[in-house]
Amino acid sequence: MPEELLASFAVKRLSVLDEQGNIDEALMPTLSEAEIRRIYEAMVLARTFDERAMALQREGRLGTYPPILGQEAAQVGSALALTPADWVFPSFRETGVQLALGYPIHQLFQYWAGDERGQRTPEKLNIFPICVSVGTHIPHAVGAAMAARYQGDPVVAVAWFGDGATSKGDFHEGFNMAGVFRLPVVFICQNNQWAISVPLKAQSAAASLAQKAIAYGFDGIQVDGNDVFAVYRATIEALNKARSGGGPTFIECLTYRIGDHTTADDAGRYRSQDEVAAWRARDPILRLERYMAKKKFWNEEYGKEAKTRMTAVIDEAVQAMEALPPPLASEMFEHTGATLSPRLVGQLKEL
Amino acid sequence: MPEELLASFAVKRLSVLDEQGNIDEALMPTLSEAEIRRIYEAMVLARTFDERAMALQREGRLGTYPPILGQEAAQVGSALALTPADWVFPSFRETGVQLALGYPIHQLFQYWAGDERGQRTPEKLNIFPICVSVGTHIPHAVGAAMAARYQGDPVVAVAWFGDGATSKGDFHEGFNMAGVFRLPVVFICQNNQWAISVPLKAQSAAASLAQKAIAYGFDGIQVDGNDVFAVYRATIEALNKARSGGGPTFIECLTYRIGDHTTADDAGRYRSQDEVAAWRARDPILRLERYMAKKKFWNEEYGKEAKTRMTAVIDEAVQAMEALPPPLASEMFEHTGATLSPRLVGQLKEL
Amino acid sequence: MAQLNMVQAINLALLQEMERDKRIVILGEDVGRDGGVFRVTEGLQERFGAERVIDTPLSESAIVGAAIGMAAYGLRPVAEIQFMGFAYAAFDQLFTHAARLRSRSRGRFTCPLLVRTPYGGGIKAPELHEESGEAFFCHMPGINVVVPSGPYTAKGLLLAALRDPDPVLFLEPTRLYRLIREEVPEDDYTIPLGQARLVSEGKDVTVIAWGSMLERVMKAVGSRGAEVIDLLTLSPCDMETVLASVRKTGRAVIVHEAAKTGGFGAEIAATIAEEAILHLRAPILRVTAPDVTMPLSKLEDSYLPTVEQINRAIDEVMRY
Amino acid sequence: MAQLNMVQAINLALLQEMERDKRIVILGEDVGRDGGVFRVTEGLQERFGAERVIDTPLSESAIVGAAIGMAAYGLRPVAEIQFMGFAYAAFDQLFTHAARLRSRSRGRFTCPLLVRTPYGGGIKAPELHEESGEAFFCHMPGINVVVPSGPYTAKGLLLAALRDPDPVLFLEPTRLYRLIREEVPEDDYTIPLGQARLVSEGKDVTVIAWGSMLERVMKAVGSRGAEVIDLLTLSPCDMETVLASVRKTGRAVIVHEAAKTGGFGAEIAATIAEEAILHLRAPILRVTAPDVTMPLSKLEDSYLPTVEQINRAIDEVMRY
């Protein structure tokens, strides 16, 4: 009768690829050389986009932009595990996810240039508009998962968000509902350890973010977010589980925000260069290159060639973006509702 | 490197007094016979108030009322562990807490009769107004704890709420902040296993509510909520820990709502009589009487005498409440702000 | 044709539309097994199952947030917020997301979401159970706000709302739930959103109201021959009908339950002052609750606009 | 006396009042180490410590909710919401609790809480970073809403707000943060809440504005001799000053950044139509944003009211 054990829980950490490029054979997901090249090139594309976006912003050709530098593995590795039918709910720092899933590159530039037409996802993709209000898109993924199950579709809803988002009420309400209904949803936290100037330890007193899943009765796992194979493996497993009725999974990708929060931020005000340098050394692309080199399908030359190809793709997208005619004032009125009320018709005339 | 254990957690359940009235000596809190009598009489008072409130409501002398029948141990046992300096944040079903802490009984009746003057807590008590919006008072307790620490006061803020409240965003945001700042706050969940018609298992997929504390990096414990000694012990320990800088504790009191949700509800629509009967048998007052009888300080006669005394106290409070003059319309204007704006002055005149 | 109260009329509309449209799913607190605290969804879970009439955890923000995801996916969720006072927790989801999804995605994703909630005072319920927050939601481009004034309008407006391609906040005046019985056709009929109803014709004064205040307005005007307009939809509001009437009568009185300052009556008065001022013979008066925190039941009758106050306002404008 | 911009003026007011009143505690996202994303709280954490200038988790509802508990306990919290678009998540805490605590407890507990937030458009920032939701909060009895229009008014109003016994929502027009420099006295001065400022006298038309629109109104009226009123406090609003002016000029134009329908301009127009209509010579015009979802930066100039639109409205009322 006295003080008895009610329940006990374990939280695991998954890593497959170490910094020297060695893998744990037992945990290595089955990926062909071609598939690994595809992952690699998607990461290079993401970085190239990121570099270009930063440059364009400095030149005043883009608005405020949140760099993903350092998070390429956590984004590309998770995104490439999805099937085209799955639904995607990104935050504002998921460029790598959007690119890996084939979101039109010029539209991403267009959005960051302050033109909402960039947010119109092509019909064949199920990617929700970028969510700027931190964490508030999590319930949307939960609802999409409810709808998919109701329709009998083999679809999983996947939401990406940061460590700061785990402090929001909507994170909790969404996670709890996902647990109660055992929904086909996967939650992927890009734990880059900073929410603007607020470090992880000031965001949560928990030893890990993954353990937050315990509160909701489903699995949480931490993965090395700079290890693209670990991220890919954890995501595939979570998607399979979700598709087979096993319910939600929370994946914490422990990574790092190498850049400033956005082009409007100066991280030098609140964190040390050493910390940043230490994480730069853990570059997820470098790590993958080392593995591929060991396996003999990466060398300087291929690296350069891939970078050149991705640069050309980005160049083309920038040109496409800048060739777009500016939006007309009347477009503000177009999608507030399916139809214009008499008052809106009047306001449109007054323009 | 492979799949390694990141962290493990255990959630305990505390019980001291069994249904036959036997205690676990090792865990029994040190309470004198007089103190136990006081606890007992406070529970009898709470039940007597509850019975009377139900009767008055049926006669149309009170408005909608949420009965606490069955939760007397979870409420009185936790409340009596507090010191007068502690701050109290009740939900709408904490009559036992308010009574145990000496809230004027006639004011409680007055409030449930639809007169907010009943919510004016006497100066010597630090009891917040009843919170009707479920869970939204949790951040208030967190803020009070921040303020107490800032002022250097040895004060603990204590919030009571139900199982349904654990699904609210404010529960999460408040708990997370309490963890991050290691605040002197104690969270007491009256898990009566129902949120109106929604059973616990439809409220959360977690094996216990106590384990939700793991998400916030502080301790959570489940106690037998019908065991007044376990509730008292857990609360004392949490308060001491909080006062000595040990941070927050989440106490889940597993109990049961014997009555309807409120006088406006009919629980027969959604739950079985057997379930209710099984919990009736676990009556927290009966259990305490059995213990006291074994220890030779309870017998039928004392039981009757105590009930009679408490009934007289309640009678008096009802008379006091009904002797109060009805509120004046002008009182609506009195406390919207410290002063009346010119517009409000005008509106007051128009009355 | 049956005599139904508003609870029955709404229940019937939900039932019939769910039969017709498999995409309709109901979610909220106590909407299933219990049939809703006002019994508005009674019998629907037995009829359509727990997958379609869903009892959710106590999470207003996620109820609306999840419904947004469902709507975008292709369903037509009907989210119930148990009382309007608890919709404030869903304000962010409603304004940041439901109202803007179509615009943000430039039409790729839409949000045919209906949020139902009991609203308004006069039932002697606990704190926060009698709120009139309609004005907040009328300042959100992208959200429609609808308020029936009886069983007949409730069914027709609800069927129209359930077929609208955009989010609709459907406010059900709690005081009317069982107060009025009306002939409600069994068959399918809709009352288009955005159209006010001319309840009675008159030539000297226009009285504008909605929801439960309409009943008090009718008591007040009695045989005075006032022109009474029941707005039915607050957003988008049928100002054309209001303006045409005021241009004819030259006098306007607006009645609502919510606090005066920033209430929706202000928008109506401002629109009249902008577009029909030359026709006005008298000040535009608003009969509303005072700008105070809504009191508990003992004072609620002093808080809500009364028949006398409405009469006084009409008398006053008639003095000009 | 120094020439300060609004960021510096607010920072100075906070610094000085924190020196004077130990009960003042600042909390919010990035307000400490980083000094706030606009640097409004720069240097305050170094000066007063992390116990008094608190970086919180990313939780708007709990930032306001905890501040309510602090205020009730006896402190004077200053909660920063990083941008007004994120205050929607705190709507429930503000309206259900901050606004009502004094009333619900019949005066036993009060809520001397200041919520600061950057607000309004014109800075080409991302989505939700340029919201103008003031009208929502002007419909909440128990909450004061204050909007400075420059460095001088910012310091004086902030000091007054920090000494007010009730909750104050302090809206800082982001576009003005660094746009204007003014003489701002080093020493202690307050501008009382609830009093509008007559910016320029005129006889034919009254133009009413607040926050960043005042700057555009002044550009528009130039030497036209219009009477310009800067409301400064929206709730409680100094309608006496507005009415006195309109009774004199007979014409009113109201300018605000928020969407027209249900914006605070409606309350001003409605009050004029209720209390000064017989003095009006022309329709009451509102120059506002259209009733659409606020666009991203490329269209924000088309969304916000322009100097030309303000001039057009003045010309139009002058035609009567």
Ligand SMILES: Cc1ncc(C[n+]2csc(CCOP(=O)(O)OP(=O)(O)O)c2C)c(N)n1
């Ligand atoms: C609800 C809300 N509050 C505040 C902000 C301002 N803001 C933008 S990003 C950010 C930090 C987000 O941190 P995190 O969730 O870790 O994502 P990251 O930026 O690191 O990718 C903040 C506070 C916001 N966008 N939304």
Ligand SMILES: Cc1ncc(C[n+]2csc(CCOP(=O)(O)OP(=O)(O)O)c2C)c(N)n1
């Ligand atoms: C935010 C909010 N949503 C809905 C309600 C309506 N309501 C009142 S009590 C209740 C259930 C509360 O359940 P729980 O937290 O377990 O407390 P209990 O009633 O069991 O004591 C609900 C849904 C409310 N008061 N507040």
Ligand SMILES: [Mg+2]
């Ligand atoms: Mg982060």
Ligand SMILES: [Mg+2]
């Ligand atoms: Mg309960």
